[in-house]
Amino acid sequence: xxxxxxxxxxxxxxxxxxxxxxxxxxxxxxxxxxxxxxxxxxxxxxxxxxxxxxxxxxxxxxxxxxxxxxxxxxxxxxxxxxxxxxxxxxxxxxxxxxxxxxxxxxxxxxxxxxxxxxxxxxxxxxxxxxxxxxxxxxxxxxxxxxxxxxxxxxxxxxxxxxxxxxxxxxxxxxxxxxxxxxxxxxxxxxxxxxxxxxxxxxxxxxxxxxxxxxxxxxxxxxxxxx
Amino acid sequence: xxxxxxxxxxxxxxxxxxxxxxxxxxxxxxxxxxxxxxxxxxxxxxxxxxxxxxxxxxxxxxxxxxxxxxxxxxxxxxxxxxxxxxxxxxxxxxxxxxxxxxxxxxxxxxxxxxxxxxxxxxxxxxxxxxxxxxxxxxxxxxxxxxxxxxxxxxxxxxxxxxxxxxxxxxxxxxxxxxxxxxxxxxxxxxxxxxxxxxxxxxxxxxxxxxxxxxxxxxxxxxxxxx
Numbered sequence: 156x157x158x159x160x161x162x163x164x165x166x167x168x169x170x171x172x173x174x175x176x177x178x179x180x181x182x183x184x185x186x187x188x189x190x191x192x193x194x195x196x197x198x199x200x201x202x203x204x205x206x207x208x209x210x211x212x213x214x215x216x217x218x219x220x221x222x223x224x225x226x227x228x229x230x231x232x233x234x235x236x237x238x239x240x241x242x243x244x245x246x247x248x249x250x251x252x253x254x255x256x257x258x259x260x261x262x263x264x265x266x267x268x269x270x271x272x273x274x275x276x277x278x279x280x281x282x283x284x285x286x287x288x289x290x291x292x293x294x295x296x297x298x299x300x301x302x303x304x305x306x307x308x309x310x311x312x313x314x315x316x317x318x319x320x321x322x323x324x325x326x327x328x329x330x331x332x333x334x335x336x337x338x339x340x341x342x343x344x345x346x347x348x349x350x351x352x353x354x355x356x357x358x359x360x361x362x363x364x365x366x367x368x369x370x371x372x373x374x375x376x377x378x379x380x381x
Numbered sequence: 382x383x384x385x386x387x388x389x390x391x392x393x394x395x396x397x398x399x400x401x402x403x404x405x406x407x408x409x410x411x412x413x414x415x416x417x418x419x420x421x422x423x424x425x426x427x428x429x430x431x432x433x434x435x436x437x438x439x440x441x442x443x444x445x446x447x448x449x450x451x452x453x454x455x456x457x458x459x460x461x462x463x464x465x466x467x468x469x470x471x472x473x474x475x476x477x478x479x480x481x482x483x484x485x486x487x488x489x490x491x492x493x494x495x496x497x498x499x500x501x502x503x504x505x506x507x508x509x510x511x512x513x514x515x516x517x518x519x520x521x522x523x524x525x526x527x528x529x530x531x532x533x534x535x536x537x538x539x540x541x542x543x544x545x546x547x548x549x550x551x552x553x554x555x556x557x558x559x560x561x562x563x564x565x566x567x568x569x570x571x572x573x574x575x576x577x578x579x580x581x582x583x584x585x586x587x588x589x590x591x592x593x594x595x596x597x598x599x600x601x602x603x604x605x606x607x
Contacts, residue, residue, distance in 0.1 A: 191512045193419060273512035282508030285570035286417045286499035296571050330564060330580045337567070338560030344511035345522050354556045365591065 178216060181206060182230035185223060189231075190273035193283050194224045194291060221291060228294040231276040232301060239265060240305050246376040250312035252319065252363070255332075256373045258306060259359050262336050263352045270343055277302060278340045303329055320366045328366065335359050404442060407432060408456035411449060415457075416499035419509050420450045420517060447517060454520040457502040458527060465491060466531050472602040476538035478545065478589070481558075482599045484532060485585050488562050489578045496569055503528060504566045529555055546592045554592065561585050 184206055188197055198220055203210040217223040239261050247254040266275050273279065281299055284292040307329040313319040319328075339355035342348040360373055410432055414423055424446055429436040443449040465487050473480040492501050499505065507525055510518040533555040539545040545554075565581035568574040586599055 193421065193509060195419065195421065279508050279511075281567055281571050282505050283419060285505075285567070292571070299567075299571055324583075326576075327580050327584060330568065330577075331561065331584045334560040334564030334584075335557065337564065338556060341507055341511070341525075341563070342556065345507050345518070345525055350552075351556075354553055358553060358557050358560075361591075365587075 179230070181208070181213065181216065182227055185227040186231045186234075186276055187272055189224075189227055190269075190276050190279055194227065194280055195283065197223055197227065199223055221289070224291045225294045228280065228291065228298055232298040235277070235298075236301070250309050251316045252309070252313040252367070253374070253376065255306065255309035255313060256359075256363065257376055258309065259332060259336060260356065260375055263339055263355055266336075266340050266343065267352050274340045274344045275337070278337050303333055306332055317368060319363070320368055323366045328362070331362055332359055335362070405456070407434070407439065407442065408453055411453040412457045412460075412502055413498060415450075415453055416495075416502050416505055420453065420506055421509065423449055423453065425449055447515075450517045451520045454506065454517065454524055458524040461503070461524075462527070476535050477542045478535070478539040478593070479600070479602065481532065481535035481539060482585075482589065483602055484535065485558060485562060486582065486601055489565055489581055492562075492566050492569065493578050500566045500570045501563070504563050529559055532558055543594060545589070546594055549592045554588070557588055558585055561588070 181202065185197055185202055188202070188205070199213045199217065200210055202208075202223070203213050213223070217226055240258070243254060243257045243261050247257050262275075266278075269275070277295075277298055280295050284295045307325060310319065310323070310325050310328050310332075314321060314323050314325065335355045335358045339351045342351035342354070363373065407428065411423055411428055414428070414431070425439045425443065426436055428434075428449070429439050439449070443452055466484065469480060469483045469487050473483050488501075492504075495501070503521075503524055506521050510521045533551060536545065536549070536551045536554050536558075540547060540549050540551060561581045561584045565577045568577035568580070589599065
């Protein structure tokens with residue numbers, strides 16, 4: 156992909172690719188600030204200082220603090236989709252119980268890896284914006300819904316596949332599973348509880364086994380090291 | 382209690398009682414701001430404006446923004462203990478399964494009642510301060526631990542009483558139960574999902590039934606209307 160961009164003779168296209176890379180660098184930094192200090196901790200001035208860029212350049216990108224907050228939420232959501240949801244789908248080709256279990260584990264691994272910088276973006280901004288009506292809250296709610304939808308689609312597929320019992324309450328199981336995953340974030344970060352990920356994994360496995368139609372162990376696909 | 386304060390002839394004691402009432406009014410307002418906008422949204426200047434009080438008076442009470450944040454966390458924790466934990470203990474005299482179930486339901490009722498002003502204080506500040514080392518985070522972590530301890534003590538008592546199966550993983554069950562309660566907060570507030578409380582109640586009941594030693598229904602004590 157990078158090679159293709161460099162090979163192109165079109166200067167407009169090169170400029171666009173450079174702009175996209177700059178935008179990604181800015182939003183990656185913005186997401187790190189938001190995880191640690193909240194989306195309210197984000198301001199164009201603060202971000203310009205952090206990155207050694209001009210405020211006017213950042214204004215040109217995002218227009219306002221709210222624009223920057225919304226772009227940061229969208230960036231984190233896209234990255235999570237690419238690095239977790241699509242990644243798992245690449246290794247577990249069909250929806251169902253295995254993909255659901257892989258998704259849950261991929262979420263926990265990611266939070267564990269990102270613990271030092273504040274854990275899960277979605278967990279943090281969900282709590283921050285739940286009572287502040289407006290476009291930022293709408294973007295956060297859409298991100299949460301997208302994650303719940305990804306889990307729910309696989310719960311539903313698992314029922315259709317006959318891996319989970321017919322009559323399983325699909326929404327309730329999704330609610331329970333997501334609750335455990337977010338709780339791992341809470342306990343590991345705030346209580347420095349290193350068992351939190353293991354507790355969430357065991358609880359999620361118990362939850363699924365209660366409605367699984369056979370006794371086979373829940374197994375993870377082997378992911379290539381990256 | 383109020384009568385006793387008014388009856389006292391000691392002016393020092395009357396002054397102290399007045400000071401305590403003023404402090405409670407200030408911290409109640411501070412807690413409301415923190416639920417909606419975060420503890421970082423709290424400042425002595427902002428609070429002084431909101432309450433029509435002098436900044437210097439508030440400084441005398443709390444010393445600094447951090448002092449105000451810590452006092453707000455402690456105030457909310459004490460109030461939750463008084464209005465939820467002690468209240469439930471008053472109606473269910475002995476620790477065990479009934480008190481555990483009553484606590485879970487009292488938590489959900491309280492969040493539902495407070496939804497319009499942003500739900501659960503502890504849920505919000507836990508996410509806000511998990512990655513910010515310092516005295517405020519320590520106070521928040523202590524509040525979360527106190528709530529988990531209250532649940533865990535009743536899980537343990539239920540096992541000792543023989544209401545839950547011997548060998549029940551007490552910490553894990555506490556983790557799972559608390560995860561469901563906080564998730565009700567997330568779904569009701571951010572997703573405007575009115576089913577969230579019912580889902581949490583059904584999931585908590587299923588969780589307990591899995592390890593209950595008899596088939597009796599989980600029942601709530603009758604609380605007097607207040």
